[in-house]
Amino acid sequence: MSIAEAPPAEPESQARPQSAPPQERMITLKIRRFNPEHDTDPHWESYPVPFDPSDRLLDALNYVKWNLDGSLTFRRSCAHGICGSDAMRINGVNRLACKVLVKGLGDTILIEPIKGLPVEKDLIVNMEPFFEAYRAVQPYLISHGHEPTKERLQSATERARFDDTTKCILCAACTTSCPVFWNDGSYFGPAAIVNAHRFIFDSRDEGAEERMEVLNDREGVWRCRTTFNCTDACPRGIEVTKAIAEVKRALLFRRF
Amino acid sequence: MSTDVENASVMSPHDAGPAEVIEAPRTTRRIGKRSRTNFEMYSWLFMRMSGLLLVILVLGHLLIMNVLDGGVNRLNFGFVAGRWASPFWQIWDLLQLVLAELHGTNGMRTIINDYSKNDVTRFWLKMLLYLSAGIVLGLGTLVIFSFNPNIGD
Numbered sequence: 001m002s003i004a005e006a007p008p009a010e011p012e013s014q015a016r017p018q019s020a021p022p023q024e025r026m027i028t029l030k031i032r033r034f035n036p037e038h039d040t041d042p043h044w045e046s047y048p049v050p051f052d053p054s055d056r057l058l059d060a061l062n063y064v065k066w067n068l069d070g071s072l073t074f075r076r077s078c079a080h081g082i083c084g085s086d087a088m089r090i091n092g093v094n095r096l097a098c099k100v101l102v103k104g105l106g107d108t109i110l111i112e113p114i115k116g117l118p119v120e121k122d123l124i125v126n127m128e129p130f131f132e133a134y135r136a137v138q139p140y141l142i143s144h145g146h147e148p149t150k151e152r153l154q155s156a157t158e159r160a161r162f163d164d165t166t167k168c169i170l171c172a173a174c175t176t177s178c179p180v181f182w183n184d185g186s187y188f189g190p191a192a193i194v195n196a197h198r199f200i201f202d203s204r205d206e207g208a209e210e211r212m213e214v215l216n217d218r219e220g221v222w223r224c225r226t227t228f229n230c231t232d233a234c235p236r237g238i239e240v241t242k243a244i245a246e247v248k249r250a251l252l253f254r255r256f
Numbered sequence: 257m258s259t260d261v262e263n264a265s266v267m268s269p270h271d272a273g274p275a276e277v278i279e280a281p282r283t284t285r286r287i288g289k290r291s292r293t294n295f296e297m298y299s300w301l302f303m304r305m306s307g308l309l310l311v312i313l314v315l316g317h318l319l320i321m322n323v324l325d326g327g328v329n330r331l332n333f334g335f336v337a338g339r340w341a342s343p344f345w346q347i348w349d350l351l352q353l354v355l356a357e358l359h360g361t362n363g364m365r366t367i368i369n370d371y372s373k374n375d376v377t378r379f380w381l382k383m384l385l386y387l388s389a390g391i392v393l394g395l396g397t398l399v400i401f402s403f404n405p406n407i408g409d
Contacts, residue, residue, distance in 0.1 A: 183370050213292070222296035223370075251297055 027051050027102060029060055031072065032112040033122050042119065045069075051102045057109070058086060058098040074123035081235055084171030087114055088123050094173040094233040114176035116185060130172050133188045137196035137214055142207025158203040165198040165243050167236040174230035174240050180223050187223045188215065190230035190240045197243040200250065212251055221247050299362055306355040313352045337405035346400055353396040361389040 026048050034042035047064045058079055065072045075085040079098045086097040089112040091105060102109070117125035143152075168191060175181050175189030196215055200208045215221045221244055230240035322328045339345040364385050372378040 180370055183373070216294065216297060217292075218296055220296070222300045223366075225366075225370075248300070252301065 025051055025053075027060065027105075028108045029064060030108055030110050031064070031122070032110075033072070034113075034119050035071070035121060046108075053101075053103045055102045056098055057090060057095075057100050057102055057105070057111075060102050060109075061097055061111070072123075073121045082169060084169035084235075087171040087173040087176070087235070088112065089114055089176075094177045096171060096173065096235040099235050114172055116176045116178075116182040117172070125176075127172060129185055130175055130189065130191065131170075133175075133192040134170065134195060136188065137192050137211050138207060139195040139199065141199065141202070141205055142210070143204065144206050152204040154203045161203070162198050162201040164238050165194045165201075167238050168194050168198070169236060170195075171235060173233040173235055174238075177229040177233035179227060179229065180225055186219050188219055188221075190224075190244065193221055193224075193244050193247055194238060194240055197247055200247065212247075215247055216251055221251065224248070299365075303359060303362060306359045310352070310355050310359060313348065313355070317348075317352060337403070340400065340403050341405065350397065350400050353400070354393065357389055357393050357396070361385060 027050075029047045029049055030044050031047065032042050033039075033045050047068050049060045049063050049068075051060055058076055061072070061074055061076075065074075074088070074097070076098065077083040077085045079086075081096050081099040084096070087094055088097055089110075090097065090100060091110050094114055097111075111123065113119050113123045113125050117127060117129060119125050170191060172191060174194070175191045178187070178190055180187045181189045193215060196211045199205045200211055224241070224244050226241060226245075228241050230244075231238075231242070234240055321331060340349075365382060368378060368381045368385065372381055
């Protein structure tokens, strides 16, 4: 805290001597830890962390790493909910640590790596199976024939058709909240379907047929059990289950 | 732990020496290997359609057997014999049997696909399931069509 900000804090603490200043409130982070060099199985470790009402969970994790235990390992990059690095299982649900506030999570917060992908260390998982499924739906513009000499134009309505699924940041929160993916990692998973949806319903794209063929298979959209875990987990608010249903409908009526 | 920093990343948990490079436990091995059939789509569609039909068939069945016209108290051999004398009720019951059994079997098939982790377990569980479905369908159909109302004579 800077010196300039310090004096105004005094009168408030005098006015309410009963309540502790905000920065002294404590919370316990219970983190599922695993070090492949020492541990055979993951185990829980608890850390007392002081917090401010404006703190996000990522701030609390940084506090642990910087002040209590430097060996704690987790991914984070932008810390503003855009890069999609710090998806984790917080109190049993998948969230981005940088978007969820510490207050309101209870006195003890359970933090685990996202489920269904191999844990490499602490909160870091191997994302390769996730990206393999992502690559399999060919998430890039496919067009045949000559390249146009100007931009590929489309109307506002055509753009709006797939607007929701353009928001995906590939954090894997949806795929690793899916019970079908937990039990059988060969299911493509919600994120891959969302990114297929983004191109299937793009008027400029011509690869829908190939993507639909991939998603029509055994491990494709028909394995979705409509549990809505993915929609609930998405930090970008994408209606994932709806997108999957739209792909199902397009497959049924061959309209895409 | 070994002081050999270069090898640290490939040491096994018990320092038994460098671990072998093992395949990730959840490799998505089926990706790229496609069946190119619409089976899963039709199976999904069948669940919705048979479900809708079963609502009508089963609710109708329950209403006739348990509620209407004296309800369950009037049920006896003669009542069943009387109903199965009509092809309409034979077809109704056959549809009920086939749709319910296939709906249930398909549901179990997806559960087995979702939950069994071992290919061999998955195969044998499904074989057991199909066998049981075959027996129920066969026996049920046999009873509906070979029912003899004069069996007591």
